[in-house]
Amino acid sequence: MSFLSELQAYSHPKLRHTTTRVTNFLGQIHRESKSEDGTFQISDRSTDSNGIFMIIDNSPDEKLHYVIDGVYIGSQDSAVNRAALNEFKITHIANVATGIRNAFPEQYEYLNIELLDTPETNIRNVFARTNEFIQQAIDNNGRVLIHCNAGISRSSSIVLAYLLEIHRMKYEDAYELLKKARSNIRPNDGFAKQLKEYAAEIAQRTENQPSTAS
Incomplete structure (x- = not known):
């Protein structure tokens, strides 16, 4: 046939x-x-x-979670919670969500980087920009909210990168600190792999720096 x-x-x-x-x-x-x-x-x-x-949870998630001096993490709901933003004296907002516009551009300084929450996304490409944005805000006595859509994977990865690079924390210590601040954080597998590689490179770079001891 x-x-x-x-x-x-x-x-x-x-x-x-x-x-x-x-x-x-x-x-x-x-x-x-x-x-x-x-x-x-x-x-x-x-x-x-x-x-x-x-199970998809559609309930509002408006809380801002304190991580370390000047740094807060949250979801897209927290980014429109004007009362909380004012209460915590937020001055800067890093928006790494997809499809979420800046709610109050007249009041806060924004950094917008749209990222997909997929393991294949190269999130390391933005660490230099986000670290600089966060640290400049803090150097100017500001406070930063980092948010994505759910406040679980993308925003947590950005905060972890900041803790690794600027505060020279080990990955496990940075993760534990952030987990205490917001219990449901969880970088996806691809982001976690990139963060661990990033931490290893920072450690190697620090080790290779010449000693300043006399």
Whole structure:
């Protein structure tokens, strides 16, 4: 039987049911499947960028979490919580979310870098810019909020990079400090790998610096 004949003989009922994995522009993942009536159904569970299933929580997450002097972390909800921004005397906001506009450009100085929360994103490319932005704000007696969409992966990676480079913290110590500040932080696997490589390079660079001892 020719290939064409095989195709013609194959009936629709013989086709197997399939589920499609879909990643949106935020890096969030869900599953789509086609029902008997021809419509597409989206599962009520999503997976994070590490492939772990989670229930989507749409409740507001408006709190600003203190990390270290001058540095706060939060979600996109915290970035529009004007009362809290004023309460904590925020002067600068690093917005590394996707699709989130600056809410109060007349009041705060912003740094905008759109990042996808996917392991393949090269987040190390922005560490120099974000570290400089954060440190310049602090040097001028300012306070910085770093936020992404959920306040879990991208913003935490930016804060960790700052702690590694500027405060010369070990990765484990920086992670523990940030985890205490905001318990649900979790850089995706790709970001965690890049941060550990970044920490190793900083340690190597520090080790190779000439001693200033007399």
